[in-house]
Amino acid sequence: MVEQQSGTPQLPIVLSGTVPPLAEYYYPRPETGPDLAATMAPGQTVVLVHGEETEAAAAQGGTGKTQLAVQFAHAVWQGRTAEVLVWVTGSSAESVTSGFALAATTVDGSNPGESADDAAARFLAWLTRTRRPWALVIDDVIDLADLGALWSVLPSSGSGSAGRVLITSRLPAASFEGKDVSVIAVPGLSxxxxxxxxxxxxxxxxxxxxxxxxxxxxxxxxxxxxxxxxxxxxxxxxxxxxxxxxxxxxxxxxxxxxxxxxxxxxxxxxxxxxxxxLPPAGLAWPTLVLAAMMDYHGVPGAVLTSPAACSYVTGRPSTAGGADQTAVRGAISNLAAAGLVSIDPGSAVRTVSMHASVAAAVRAWLPQTDLEHVVLSAADALLQTWPETDGGPQLEQALRDCTTALQSGDGALLWKTEAHPLLFRTGLSLENSGLFRAAITYWQSLLSTSTRLLGPGHANSVVARDRLAAAYEAAGLFTEATAVFQAALADRERNQGPEHADTIAARAQLAHAYVSAGRADDAVALYERAVADAERVCGPGHPVTLGARASLAQAYATAGKTSDAISAYDRVLGDSERALGSGHPTTLSARASLAGAYLASGRAKDAIAQLQRALADRERMRGGDHPDTIAARASLASAYRAAGKLKDAIAAYQRVLADRERIEGADHPDTIAARANLAYAYRSAGRLREAIPHYERTLVDRERVQGRDHRDTLIARSNLAACYQQARRLTDAVPQYERALKDSERMLGPGDIETLTTRCNLASAYYTAGRLSDVVVVLQRALTDCERYLGPDHQMTQTVRENLDAATQI
Structure with missing residues (x-):
């Protein structure tokens, strides 16, 4: 089954993760296989473990637990017995966190800058509050601790939960004692x-x-x-x-x-x-060996047909041309025909998988003299396949899993002369995926190994230390980050000199950490030094100089030095245009940053001029239908609205909506957001008759595409209620506010700022409708919650207190 990527339009049943295909000759097992789709009730958690009736060891598996889970998932999908279906590989804490984070994005939207750990926690919170029927499958749990906080939110019978959880594991049944789960031992066939x-x-x-x-x-x-x-x-x-x-x-x-x-x-x-x-004869064994070195849950097909893989399998240098790739695909098909691997043609992420016992047997059988060749070939194949930019959470996780499996074979082979580049690409993937805690552990281990094998001054050790500091910074551990960056800067100044390019870069990295830690003034001083050094050593138009000056501008803005920020951004734009041209991404980014600085300082006219130029450049370079061009038009529309030029804003938003609908479809999240922006522009212009249908359509689309319990749906309902109230349609506004308050309380809790605001908005609607007794009741509750969750001196608490005093005197 093909995975659904985050940000894509969602189907009537929302899928997160990749459900493996059923075996080609799957047998339904009427005697030994529980009919999970028919028997699992909402609020139930079932664990499938190894049966004791077979000679096979539990750690080996092979009784068909995963296939029973696959059958359950396919039955849920085909029968539409859940609105949300989530499949997670449970073989490590990292893969569980990554799977939960993807699910959070799929069912509850993405939060920019959110770590994977926080997203995973948000998904678990969503499980406890949603009313939508859902099913969660976690396959191949190896360590119960890897499931983390899931144990505290597992549904139980009688809890009212709409969810079902199915876990497969090779752990013995006794491991689950004390857990509120139903354990089913799966034997061999009768x-x-x-x-x-x-x-x-x-x-x-x-x-x-x-x-x-x-x-x-x-x-x-x-x-x-x-x-x-x-x-x-x-x-x-x-x-x-x-x-x-x-x-x-x-x-x-x-x-x-x-x-x-x-x-x-x-x-x-x-x-x-x-x-x-089987023909092509002689290729099946090396293909199986190569795949077995990586993750048995599934290897991306492109890895096995990469130049390095084709070279290993065919035994000759290869550029992964058509003939070699065809030969390798033939070998994979032969392995599948012999029951050694499974092929999922619908997934580019987990294309070729095998049972854990098959992988273990291959590794045990492989002569030690052949190990180095296959390990290095697999490492090269993974690196050749890994996208330079983010390949999506599921592909990134699959490639990291393959690297982990490769290291478990004989990781020392990846350090024969120095660290294989794959090791650094894996760490970067952890950071880019928001797995900051895992990244810290990874870089600590890599730094320790590099220092032990190569010495602290080796380039590998230096890079590993820089990445460790960056991971600390991303995780919010600013004290640790600045300490490591300071040490790195001191080493480079001592060993390479104060004006070496690496030293300048280290200075900029420390400055960035200062900004993250809220030490903007310290950051400004360092960035000013970095800019001066870069300009002197590299020249004003060099990418290092342009990047340092852009960072300085951002530090100025963070420190409240708006005028200095504008000057710095203006300089970056000028230097970039001269050195790189008006259509270069660095120039376009500098222009957008300058426009943002103008807006922040109240210079809307200057901001609009820059955004108009940016839009013209995007259209000229990439065409009117390119996503970047549509985004540039949306930014210009927002600037028009902020400047009070609502007629221009509405025209631009109309064009954005039309383009989104035509190119991405009516149900794409970006299209729905474009409609909401147009509705807001109409409302800002007082054109409520035109705003209300767009707000209504936005709410309908949010509910259908993202579900009733999505945060965006909650916001859409509140916006519609506010527009109804502004139009004096109080009989429509009040029920929407009441529904929004009920949903917000259930989803976010009574102390969330969104819930508190919605309660106050409901009181306002009651007041406008003349329902004064209801106003008092709602404001009394609002005051109690504000004092409890925000404190008695918070501005919102004081405002609610004043409004309640006024309401009681009427």
């Missing part, structure tokens, strides 16, 4: 199920099924092993009797591997042999 499965798969000729039940018993009736055996029998046109003979012989000579049972190993080796024989 004798009847195993025979039915073999009979349904082996249909070439009747004799093919002779001794089928005996074979099923020898394979421990494990779905994983039965699938591999039937795949081989079909591919080789054998019978169960013939396979039994080969299996018995192979089992006698298979060496033991920890965590894998004898039936699994014997069937695995036969399947590998079969796949390797």
């Amino acid at each position: 004798r009847r199920e195993a025979l039915a499965y073999l009979s349904s798969r082996l249909t070439d000729h009747p004799d093919q099924r002779i001794e089928a039940l005996d074979l099923a018993e020898e394979l421990d009736r494990l779905p994983l092993v039965l699938a591999q055996a039937t795949a081989v029998i079909s591919a080789r046109r054998q019978s169960c009797r013939e396979y039994r003979g080969l299996f018995a012989e192979r089992r006698k000579h298979m060496p033991a591997i920890p965590g894998a049972s004898a039936p699994v190993l014997a069937a695995w080796s036969i399947a590998v042999e079969c796949a390797h024989e």
